[in-house]
Amino acid sequence: MSFTYNPKKRKxxxxxxxxxxxxxxxxxxxxxxxxxxxxxxLSV
Numbered sequence: 001m002s003f004t005y006n007p008k009k010r011k012x013x014x015x016x017x018x019x020x021x022x023x024x025x026x027x028x029x030x031x032x033x034x035x036x037x038x039x040x041x042l043s044v
Contacts, residue, residue, distance in 0.1 A: 018031075018044075
């Protein structure tokens with residue numbers, strides 16, 4: 001049986017990265033909310 005979580009840095013950035021988030025209105029909202037909350041890391 002294989003592991004279900006096989007981390008890859010590129011895939012992670014391409015899916016949840018800052019640039020991807022800033023592209024869509026929803027993603028920008030996410031960044032805004034995280035900024036308001038005072039997160040040190042906004043995205044991956």
